[in-house]
Structure formats: structure tokens, C-alpha cells
Amino acid sequence: MPLTSPTDKLDSLLRSCCKQTGLDGAGVSMVTAAGAREPLHATDVVSKEIERLQFTLGEGPCVDASRAGGPVLVADLTDESDHVAAGWPVFRTEALRAGARAVFAFPVRVGAVSLGAVDMYRSTRGGLSDDQVGTALTSVDRLGVALLDHPTGYRDHDPGAVSDPLVHQAAGMVMIQLDTRIEEALVRLRAAAFAEGRTVSELASDVVHRRRRLAKEDR
DSSP, rough: OEEESHHHHHHHHHHHHHHTOOOOOOEEEOOOTTEEEEEEESHHHHHHHHHHHHHHSSSSSHHHHHTTTTTTEETTOOOOOOOTGGHHHHHHHHHHTTSSSSEEEEEEEEEEEEEEEEEEEEEESOOHHHHHHHHHHHHHHHHHHHHSSSOOOOOTSSSSSSSSSHHHHHHHHHHHTTTOOOOHHHHHHHHHHHHOOOOOOHHHHHTTTOOOOOTTTTT
């Protein structure tokens, strides 16, 4: 059966990479022109939760891979001596609860252009061999080309992305209510949504329709 959409192609690339590297699932996020991360696609429920957590918390392997411009490899999230995972105290706990034991993230770049990052997980501990890392890097390069081929073709991704007009509108209202910067207002929205077990879009809708007002102690 032929691929019918850019999202199908993206999903196929991610699943193929997982199969070749012995991993259980993968997700991808993009970096917007404003520098914000936007969850784009995930192959399964655990990967979707990993993407949601990183967007909400602002910490995790994809965040670090995007910033550093290189792979982030954590073979065992329960290893207290791993200094990389130690930088994600909340993400690590929640990712383990979701079913991930090892996580690996790779920046998506085409030339000098940074597009985002791909993260993959395994439900059991264990690292990647050099060959597996090479395979992942090749797959991520192909994925980057696919994203450039269809830059606006992935509009069926998860709710709560920073491109959601409601999120922008809600962040502006919170900025005025709390007398803070727009970046801080978005962080407050994310934190409150995480604490309440909701998507950012759901909370944003309540804020915009005046069913919810964030207080300074909300975080």
C-alpha cells in the first residue's frame, strides 16, 4: 500500500530506524522559527508521552540534543551515576513511569539548518553499538530531507504545540495577568498543564475562555 501523506513517510522512516537499531519507538519534534520546540509525530503511546513530557517540562534528551547539536545517549535511566540523565530529574521519573528504560536523541540538521530532534527509546536498559548509532544518524539525515520536502505537510500532530493559536493567545493573557515575559508565561502554562495531567492546549482553551486563571503560585 503506497504512502498517502508526508506523515506516513515520516512514520515509516522512524519505524524503520527503530527496527534497524533494535529500539521500541521514536518521536520527532521541530524547532520553530522563534526557537521553540514543537512535538510533531510519535510512533507509539510511550513515544508520544516522551514528546509531551519534554515539551511540557523543557528538559529531556531531545532538548539537550537540539541545544548541543549532537547525539544524547542514555543507556539506563535508572543509573543514578549518569550525569546526563541527572539533568532531567522530573523527565527521568516520568519517562520511566511511561515505560522507557533507555533513551537516545539525535539532532535533525540539514547543512547549517537546525530542524529539531528525534528521540528513540527502549523498554529495557542497554546502549547502542557504533553501527547502530551510525544507522540512526543516517536515518535522521533522511528524515531531515523529508521534513524539508514537506515543511507544512505535518499538521496532524499532537495538540499542545506552540503553533496552536490558542496557546499563543493564552500565553499573552497569562503574561498580562502575571506581569511577566511571554517566555515565562508559556513556561507557566506548560508547568500548570503538567501538574494537572492535561495537554497545554486544553489548559490554554480554559484560560482563553476565562474558565481558568493562573495565579503566581501555579507552576
